[in-house]
Amino acid sequence: MAPPExxxxxxxxxxxxxxxxxxxxLERIREGVSHYASPMLAPADVTERVHEALEIAVEALAVPxxxxxxxxxxxxVGRKRALEGTPMLAVLQAYRIGASVLWDxxxxxxxxxxxxxxxxxxxxxNDFWRFVARDTTIVMESHRRTLAGxxxxxxxxxxxxxxxxxxxxxxxxxxxxxxxxxxxPVAGRYAVARLDGxxxxxxxxxxxxxxxxxxRLYWCALPDGQAVVAQLGDASLEELxxxxxxGPGVRGGISPVVTGLAELGRAKELAELALGACRRDDELVxxxxxxxxxxxxxxxxxxxxxxxxxxxxxxxxxxxxxxxxLDTLEAWLDCQGSTDRAGELLYCHRNTxxxxxxxxxxxxxxxxxxxxxxxxxxxxxxxxxxxxxxxSSH
Numbered sequence: 001m002a003p004p005e006x007x008x009x010x011x012x013x014x015x016x017x018x019x020x021x022x023x024x025x026l027e028r029i030r031e032g033v034s035h036y037a038s039p040m041l042a043p044a045d046v047t048e049r050v051h052e053a054l055e056i057a058v059e060a061l062a063v064p065x066x067x068x069x070x071x072x073x074x075x076x077v078g079r080k081r082a083l084e085g086t087p088m089l090a091v092l093q094a095y096r097i098g099a100s101v102l103w104d105x106x107x108x109x110x111x112x113x114x115x116x117x118x119x120x121x122x123x124x125x126n127d128f129w130r131f132v133a134r135d136t137t138i139v140m141e142s143h144r145r146t147l148a149g150x151x152x153x154x155x156x157x158x159x160x161x162x163x164x165x166x167x168x169x170x171x172x173x174x175x176x177x178x179x180x181x182x183x184x185p186v187a188g189r190y191a192v193a194r195l196d197g198x199x200x201x202x203x204x205x206x207x208x209x210x211x212x213x214x215x216r217l218y219w220c221a222l223p224d225g226q227a228v229v230a231q232l233g234d235a236s237l238e239e240l241x242x243x244x245x246x247g248p249g250v251r252g253g254i255s256p257v258v259t260g261l262a263e264l265g266r267a268k269e270l271a272e273l274a275l276g277a278c279r280r281d282d283e284l285v286x287x288x289x290x291x292x293x294x295x296x297x298x299x300x301x302x303x304x305x306x307x308x309x310x311x312x313x314x315x316x317x318x319x320x321x322x323x324x325x326l327d328t329l330e331a332w333l334d335c336q337g338s339t340d341r342a343g344e345l346l347y348c349h350r351n352t353x354x355x356x357x358x359x360x361x362x363x364x365x366x367x368x369x370x371x372x373x374x375x376x377x378x379x380x381x382x383x384x385x386x387x388x389x390x391x392s393s394h
Contacts, residue, residue, distance in 0.1 A: 004124040006117060010110040011061035017105070018058065022051045025101045032097055035090035040164045040174045043084060050098060053077065057102055061131070074135040078142025082150075083204045085159040088143045092136055099132040146205075155209025155218055158182045162220050162229050166192070168265030175261050187260040189232040191240060192267035193284075194275045196225040197250035212243040227268060232257065241284050251275060252284040273297045276386060296382045303383035310380035313363040325363075328356040329381055332368075 014021070026047060029036045036042045043049070053073060060070040074095075081091045106128070110117050150156065161178045169175075179186045202219060210217045216231040230240050237254055244252060253274025255267040274285045277293035287294050296303040308315065314325050328346060332353065335341035339357075343350040357368060366373035 004120070004127050006110055006120050006124050007061050007106060007128060008064065010106040011058050013109040013112075014058050014105055015062065018051060018055045021054045021058075021101055021105055022047065025050050025054065025098045028097045028101060029094045033090050033093045035087060036094055038174065039169055039171070040178050041086075041160045042164075043081070043086060043160065044163060044167065046094075049077065050094075053095075053098060054102060057099075061106075061128075070131075070135055071138050074138040075142040078139040078144075079146045082143040082146035083156070085156040085208075088140060091139060091143060095136055095139055096132070099129075103128055150205055150207075155207065158184065158218065159208050159220065162218055162264070163222075165261055165264040166220060166222075166227055166229070166268045170262040170265060172262065179261060184231070184261070186262075189234075190258050190260065190264060190267065191230045191232055191237060191255050192258075192264060192271045193228040193230065193240065193244055193252055193254045194225060194268065194271040195228065195244070195250055195252045196275060197247075197281065199247040200226045200250050202226070213239065215240060215243050217243065227271070229264060237286050237288065241286060244284060247282075249281045251278040251281055253277065254284065254286045256286075256288050270294070279385065292379065292382050293386055296379065296386050300386075303379070303386070306376070307380045307383035310364060310366065310376045311384065314360060315384075317363075325356055325360045326381060326384060328353055329360060329377065330385070332357060333378060333381070337368075 029046075029050070030042075031037070036046060053070075056073045057070050060067050077095075078088075078091065082088075103125075107121060110121050161182065165175075176186055202221070204221075206219065208219055210219065214233040214235040216233070218229040218231075220227045220229060228244065232240065237257065241252075241254060244254075253271045253276070255270035255274065258264065258267045270287050273294040274287035274290065276297045277285050277287070277290040285293075311326075314322055317325070328342065331342040331345045332339065335345060339350040339353045342353045346353065360377075361367055364377065366377055368374055368377070
């Protein structure tokens with residue numbers, strides 16, 4: 001089946017006007033579909049997906065050879081929205097509203113300066129709405145089959161809400177309403193983990209909710225990795241870390257405990273800082289254990305300034321000398337100021353450790369036995385280790 005020529009001509013006239021169609025469609029969708037009107041429930045990528053759908057539909061009508069492309073896109077939309085927890089009815093309503101906006105624009109384009117086209121356009125209407133019916137049927141079937149392959153009540157319906165909360169949405173009325181709807185406590189002990197690495201992705205069909213002992217975990221795929229919202233109950237952050245147990249090449253960061261759903265956006269930000277504090281792969285960091293790193297990562301511009309102001313002469317050395325002095329300082333700090341233990345850690349004599357530390361003192365003009373100088377050196381070293389020293393040049 002190919003579109004009538006009058007529709008193809010009108011569609012060709014709409015090329016380049018997709019942004020206008022998108023704006024009209026989004027306005028009507030948000031007015032007419034409660035799921036898409038809610039900032040807690042609407043998919044984060046709704047603008048991009050509406051733009052993509054309308055652009056494909058216009059091309060499918062404009063070029064007969066591409067007529068099947070919209071059906072392929074409809075299948076992918078049905079599957080994607082099912083995996084995200086968007087109800088089928090909401091998806092279909094949005095699809096039909098977009099089609100209505102497209103039809104109005106096709107009519108306007110076809111009749112502009114050519115009122116005699118009204119009669120053939122009436123006949124073409126049946127073909128257009130058969131085209132829409134085909135695609136909505138494909139959406140329904142894709143959505144239905146996708147849900148049929150998923151575990152029942154796996155927490156997927158909560159996924160749009162959790163993603164909105166992780167983005168920082170904190171309207172009290174929205175949170176209270178959705179908490180009641182999905183039977184999750186508004187107030188309670190929550191934490192967020194951020195995981196990153198090649199082995200962190202989970203199959204799209206994997207259950208969103210996972211119960212591990214006293215923990216209830218909600219897995220949320222993000223564009224840049226994986227987030228896990230943890231309903232802690234009486235469990236500790238250490239128990240959460242054990243439950244997440246990262247795989248090869250995976251790094252992770254865990255936020256401190258927050259006291260309710262409204263704080264999940266902040267918890268995600270803190271988990272991001274903990275993730276940035278990882279020093280190697282296969283490491284899972286609790287921000288509470290790396291507060292200095294979190295402080296440095298929160299303001300990389302200031303951290304870079306500290307690093308270059310305090311360690312500037314050391315950073316100017318050749319790479320081998322620079323690494324020797326910084327590694328020695330780090331080992332000495334990790335060993336609670338013991339030169340003997342630092343020497344064992346670095347496989348060198350304690351006198352070598354002492355000589356390096358004295359050289360570092362001479363270069364920086366700061367003394368390790370002066371508390372304020374030691375704070376400066378510790379912060380500057382942390383800035384170097386987290387990469388913040390690269391934020392600016394000195």
